[in-house]
Amino acid sequence: MTGLSVRLHQERPIPLDAEFACLPGELLALVGPSGSGKTTILRSIAGLYRPESGRIAIDGAPWFDSKTGIAIAAHRRHAGLVFQSYALFPHMTAVENVMAALDHLPAQDRRRRAGEFLDLVHLSGLENRRPDALSGGQQQRVAVARALARDPQVLLLDEPFSAVDRATKQRLYREIALLRQSLKMPVILVTHDLEEAMVLADRMCVLHRGRTLQAGTPAEVTTRPVSPEVARLVDLRNLFDGAVAEHRAVDGKTVIDWMGMRIEAALQTAFAPGKAIAWVVPDGFVVLHRRDRPSRGDQENPVAGRIDSLAVVGQTAQITLRIADDDVHPLHFSVPAHVARRNGLVVGGKATVSLLAEGIHLMASVPGDGR
Amino acid sequence: MDWEALSLSLRLGLFTILVLLPVGIAVGRWLAFHDFPGKSAIEATAALPLVLPPTVLGYYLLVAFGAASPIGQLWHSAFDRPLVFTFEGLLLASIIFNVPFAVQPIQRGFEAIPREVREAAICCGMTPWKALRTVEIPIAWPGILTGLVLSFSHTLGEFGIVLMVGGSIPTETRTIAIAIYDRVQAFDDRGAATMSALLLGFSLVSIALTFAFSRRIGRRLDRS
Amino acid sequence: MANRISDPLFFLSALFAGLLSVAAAGLPATAATATVAAASDLRFALAEIADNFTARTGHAVRLTFGSSGNFSRQIRQGAPFDLFFSADENYVLGLARDGLTRGTGALYAVGQIVIFVPEGSPLQPDGSLNDLRHALEGGRLRKFAIANPEHAPYGKRAEEALRHEGLWAAIQSRLVLGENVSQAAQFAVSGSTDGGIIAYSLVLSPRMARRGRYALIPEALHSPLRQRVVLLKNAGLAAERLYDFLRTVPAKSILERYGFVLPDSGG
Numbered sequence: 007m008t009g010l011s012v013r014l015h016q017e018r019p020i021p022l023d024a025e026f027a028c029l030p031g032e033l034l035a036l037v038g039p040s041g042s043g044k045t046t047i048l049r050s051i052a053g054l055y056r057p058e059s060g061r062i063a064i065d066g067a068p069w070f071d072s073k074t075g076i077a078i079a080a081h082r083r084h085a086g087l088v089f090q091s092y093a094l095f096p097h098m099t100a101v102e103n104v105m106a107a108l109d110h111l112p113a114q115d116r117r118r119r120a121g122e123f124l125d126l127v128h129l130s131g132l133e134n135r136r137p138d139a140l141s142g143g144q145q146q147r148v149a150v151a152r153a154l155a156r157d158p159q160v161l162l163l164d165e166p167f168s169a170v171d172r173a174t175k176q177r178l179y180r181e182i183a184l185l186r187q188s189l190k191m192p193v194i195l196v197t198h199d200l201e202e203a204m205v206l207a208d209r210m211c212v213l214h215r216g217r218t219l220q221a222g223t224p225a226e227v228t229t230r231p232v233s234p235e236v237a238r239l240v241d242l243r244n245l246f247d248g249a250v251a252e253h254r255a256v257d258g259k260t261v262i263d264w265m266g267m268r269i270e271a272a273l274q275t276a277f278a279p280g281k282a283i284a285w286v287v288p289d290g291f292v293v294l295h296r297r298d299r300p301s302r303g304d305q306e307n308p309v310a311g312r313i314d315s316l317a318v319v320g321q322t323a324q325i326t327l328r329i330a331d332d333d334v335h336p337l338h339f340s341v342p343a344h345v346a347r348r349n350g351l352v353v354g355g356k357a358t359v360s361l362l363a364e365g366i367h368l369m370a371s372v373p374g375d376g377r
Numbered sequence: 378m379d380w381e382a383l384s385l386s387l388r389l390g391l392f393t394i395l396v397l398l399p400v401g402i403a404v405g406r407w408l409a410f411h412d413f414p415g416k417s418a419i420e421a422t423a424a425l426p427l428v429l430p431p432t433v434l435g436y437y438l439l440v441a442f443g444a445a446s447p448i449g450q451l452w453h454s455a456f457d458r459p460l461v462f463t464f465e466g467l468l469l470a471s472i473i474f475n476v477p478f479a480v481q482p483i484q485r486g487f488e489a490i491p492r493e494v495r496e497a498a499i500c501c502g503m504t505p506w507k508a509l510r511t512v513e514i515p516i517a518w519p520g521i522l523t524g525l526v527l528s529f530s531h532t533l534g535e536f537g538i539v540l541m542v543g544g545s546i547p548t549e550t551r552t553i554a555i556a557i558y559d560r561v562q563a564f565d566d567r568g569a570a571t572m573s574a575l576l577l578g579f580s581l582v583s584i585a586l587t588f589a590f591s592r593r594i595g596r597r598l599d600r601s
Numbered sequence: 602m603a604n605r606i607s608d609p610l611f612f613l614s615a616l617f618a619g620l621l622s623v624a625a626a627g628l629p630a631t632a633a634t635a636t637v638a639a640a641s642d643l644r645f646a647l648a649e650i651a652d653n654f655t656a657r658t659g660h661a662v663r664l665t666f667g668s669s670g671n672f673s674r675q676i677r678q679g680a681p682f683d684l685f686f687s688a689d690e691n692y693v694l695g696l697a698r699d700g701l702t703r704g705t706g707a708l709y710a711v712g713q714i715v716i717f718v719p720e721g722s723p724l725q726p727d728g729s730l731n732d733l734r735h736a737l738e739g740g741r742l743r744k745f746a747i748a749n750p751e752h753a754p755y756g757k758r759a760e761e762a763l764r765h766e767g768l769w770a771a772i773q774s775r776l777v778l779g780e781n782v783s784q785a786a787q788f789a790v791s792g793s794t795d796g797g798i799i800a801y802s803l804v805l806s807p808r809m810a811r812r813g814r815y816a817l818i819p820e821a822l823h824s825p826l827r828q829r830v831v832l833l834k835n836a837g838l839a840a841e842r843l844y845d846f847l848r849t850v851p852a853k854s855i856l857e858r859y860g861f862v863l864p865d866s867g868g
Contacts, residue, residue: 052496052500053499054496054499054500080496080499080500081499081500081502081503081504081505081508082502085500086500087496087497087500089493089496089497090493091491091493093493093494093496093497094494094497095494095497095512095516096494096516097515097516106498106501106503106512107501107502109502109503109507110502152497152501153500156500156501156502439678443678444677444678444679445678449679453679458681459678459680459681460679461678461679461680462675462678462679462680462681544665544667544675544680545665546636546663546665546680546681547663547664547665548663549636549663549681551665561787562641562644562666562781562783562784562786562787563644563666563783564786564790564806564808564809
């Protein structure tokens with residue numbers, strides 16, 4: 007079994023119940039709110055934290071195994087960790103920081119090789135600067151170069167972009183994406199930023215209070231969450247309760263009873279008719295009926311309501327639609343700002359949308375979930 | 378000017394910091410990096426010589442190392458000299474009463490190292506010894522140096538304990554501070570004045586140095 | 602967050618370094634040096650005798666002055682002295698009884714006390730202590746110095762003399778106690794006291810003589826100051842020779858010059 011495999015369990019002081027794997031060359035994002043144990047898991051992989059029980063193995067060789075009592079010391083693991091605060095050695099120059107990770111090379115090669123790693127992260131020319139003479143983005147690159155210089159079997163990134171401004175962030179995303187193509191080891195990225203995970207990750211693992219709730223590609227997780235809890239964690243706001251009315255194998259549809267309406271979704275037979283379920287539809291699958299451009303799609307799951315709020319953010323209008331007067335869970339969707347204007351959408355005005363069947367996803371309902 | 382006393386004091390100070398350098402680093406580092414139940418008790422114990430009247434400390438040292446004590450007798454049978462009233466006994470007392478002067482600044486020095494920087498050293502593959510040498514000590518050195526300077530100057534100035542545990546034996550335990558006391562009793566005002574001026578000058582320099590080092594640690598703590 | 606990185610054990614190596622350093626620091630006194638503990642009244646007299654002795658024999662002498670009682674205690678705790686000059690023979694006899702000395706030593710002198718008044722003091726040098734009484738009764742006395750009677754023989758004799766004249770209770774609140782008679786002399790001279798009762802041998806030194814006036818206090822007012830010298834158990838060659846030197850004419854004449862009354866024969 008190649009790559010990284012992680013299985014951790016503990017009750018105190020931080021609850022953990024995580025299980026995931028990451029293949030060589032793959033980037034797995036650990037996503038969840040603060041306090042969900044993501045950093046603890048990362049530190050466990052690096053050997054800086056020793057959990058109560060579990061197993062961490064790289065390419066089949068265990069670094070930690072509570073059953074057999076194996077716990078390889080952190081400095082003997084080859085894990086490259088990029089800290090949230092970068093943690094550069096303040097008394098060393100950039101190149102010396104990278105050289106610090108190159109002890110496995112003979113002395114005369116270290117400086118040259120360190121220089122090569124700095125080139126890789128586009129920092130040539132700044133080798134002899136101390137960290138306090140480098141910008142945040144530059145420091146972060148030194149941290150990445152140092153982690154890579156370790157010749158690590160796994161690369162760990164702990165919220166590396168949290169302290170960086172938006173423009174720099176976009177630039178760094180691109181650079182990391184490019185850099186990744188030459189990396190052969192599994193890469194674990196810890197972040198609370200969903201968008202970051204969607205942009206950078208091959209696969210994503212959703213965590214809450216130390217438990218891995220779902221792992222899959224970003225597309226899977228954000229359109230087919232396994233539970234309402236995951237749906238909320240991946241920011242799916244169109245989350246509703248309903249009940250299965252019937253399954254129609256003939257045209258491949260499952261019909262849901264919702265707020266007195268019949269909504270047609272793709273066939274999902276896991277749920278018995280009559281059963282209460284939760285369902286979700288991502289914002290992108292809610293389509294406005296446009297007065298200026300009516301279409302046949304308007305026939306699909308039409309839902310009418312009153313506009314509750316309209317916020318123009320940049321070029322987009324984000325709208326919430328209230329279905330009935332006592333409804334507390336409005337529908338969220340967005341349209342380009344000019345479409346909102348041309349269709350005369352105003353707060354309090356009426357609008358109709360279509361819910362595209364392919365986007366509607368059913369999940370088991372958790373009683374007393376308290377949405 | 379009692380050159381013998383000055384030389385004795387310098388020797389006492391140097392040997393004291395020679396011993397307190399590794400001990401201070403070991404204890405200060407341990408206290409800086411670990412949290413455990415009973416830590417406050419240990420810190421308070423290490424700080425005890427700071428608040429205890431020197432004579433109380435001197436009394437307990439005599440009880441612990443005097444001729445009647447097991448330690449004193451063991452020493453005497455091993456080396457054919459008593460532990461008290463000798464340079465070795467004075468050195469031992471000096472090491473003990475200087476513990477807070479060494480440990481506390483060194484502990485602050487190590488506390489100024491951000492935790493993640495230490496962990497980064499580990500993740501770079503450094504053994505704990507290598508991390509101490511190449512990362513921790515270069516960052517903590519202002520604290521270490523403050524601890525040594527304070528211990529050295531405190532040794533030069535300590536009186537009550539030295540008198541009780543060492544007596545005032547020339548070339549053995551008569552430090553420069555005791556020598557000043559002795560000169561006054563011998564009506565040698567000039568000798569007393571010369572040595573006092575020397576100690577005053579030395580103390581001023583030490584204080585200036587420790588303030589300078591403390592500022593460096595403060596800056597480092599701010600940045601991390 | 603609980604951080605359970607295990608530390609290398611520095612403590613053993615630090616402890617080892619500590620012990621090594623302590624052991625290496627010792628400077629053993631050689632047999633060629635005499636280490637002497639002497640009552641403070643001998644501060645000037647014995648310094649001269651020691652210089653004389655060193656000039657003649659080449660042996661170095663390390664002198665430490667203090668109160669006799671204090672030295673007696675230190676010797677019991679194993680202080681490495683070769684020779685002990687006590688201002689009160691009872692301390693020597695006590696040590697001899699406990700087997701810490703070579704025999705009971707020898708009576709080398711009988712000491713005397715004086716009342717000393719510094720320049721500008723309202724007191725008069727009156728050996729009968731009548732002037733002191735008048736000053737006390739008239740409320741004119743500020744501070745008065747004696748050595749600590751608990752462990753300094755000269756202080757004890759000062760107390761006896763004051764008690765003999767019925768002045769002890771009245772003078773209590775005015776007393777300044779010196780650690781030893783030398784410190785008492787320091788206080789008496791300093792001008793912050795009106796004077797004191799100290800050792801005759803100290804005021805005869807030129808350093809004190811010109812700073813005030815003095816008068817001998819009659820021996821009838823106190824028990825005698827029989828001063829005894831003794832070799833301690835581990836005394837080396839130099840100390841033995843110094844002990845013998847005390848019996849010689851040069852040593853004796855120095856003692857006489859400092860006001861000591863010499864015994865006719867060795868005690």
